Amino acid sequence: MFETRTLPSDLESVRDEYASGALVLDVAGDFDTIPPEAAENLGLVVESLSPAAYPVEWLPDDAPQQLRRYASSDFTIGMPGDGTVTWSRQTDPPVVLVKYRAKGTPDDFLDFLIAEAFVQAGNDEIPEHFLPFFGEQYRDLAAATPLGPSETYQVAAALYEGWVGLHTREAFASWEGDHERLHDAWVDAGGRLDDRLSNLPRLVALGRLSFAEATEFACSAVKHGRDLPAPFSALDTAAYRDHGPSYAVKWAEKTFAQLAADDDAASGGESDSAADDADSA
Known part of the structure; x- marks a missing residue:
């Protein structure tokens, strides 16, 4: 085998x-x-x-x-x-x-x-998997999201990958001149991510990507040093590199709280519009 x-x-x-x-x-x-x-x-x-x-x-x-x-x-x-x-x-x-x-x-x-x-x-x-990375804080991450167990797993794996990328991309960048073929492959792969990265928020809003899928894609770009859109840009920081799982849990709490607030605001706007239409009728 x-x-x-x-x-x-x-x-x-x-x-x-x-x-x-x-x-x-x-x-x-x-x-x-x-x-x-x-x-x-x-x-x-x-x-x-x-x-x-x-x-x-x-x-x-x-x-x-x-x-x-x-x-x-x-x-x-x-x-x-x-x-x-x-x-x-x-x-x-x-x-x-x-x-x-x-x-x-x-x-x-x-x-x-x-x-x-x-x-x-x-x-x-660098631990071998996201479970030893999060440790007992994996329960906190799960509690911070409204997602099911499979999507929580997907988000956790993505957050771990992003954190690992913060620790490894300097090595990849250092290969320029010494390991040019490998460096070029790293640069080329990163460049191929840019168009979709810039459209991530729109793709999620349109329902063409789940939040877990968007997190997975954004975090895969961290190791390539690409520019991430909000809210994922907060994961490409020295604070995340240094604080790891505790930072990831706080990011999830804040991100999902903001998403819920945005949904409430959108629902409120729709209700107000419907009420205005009824009044005018």
């Missing part, structure tokens, strides 16, 4: 700098989460396995079952929203896993995604 991937020289250099010893493996099948019995096959290619587990008290009562399994002692590699390339420190050495779906990804961009995984996996301050 796992096959060692041959890396070009610039990727080998990035691995040596950020995550020396990490294994890059092509995965024969596609997955969000590798079944535990299949994930244990990683033991054949790494020195040891160290399954992570987290307190169930961190989870709201309606947390998705997949998140509950991730928090348990089951050996869980990969979660929904991880993307084409994912990584884990639950093995020694760490592993970077390239999913089967990567076969349709342009080579330079795929190599950037692998390089990004090296930068993340090699930074011990």
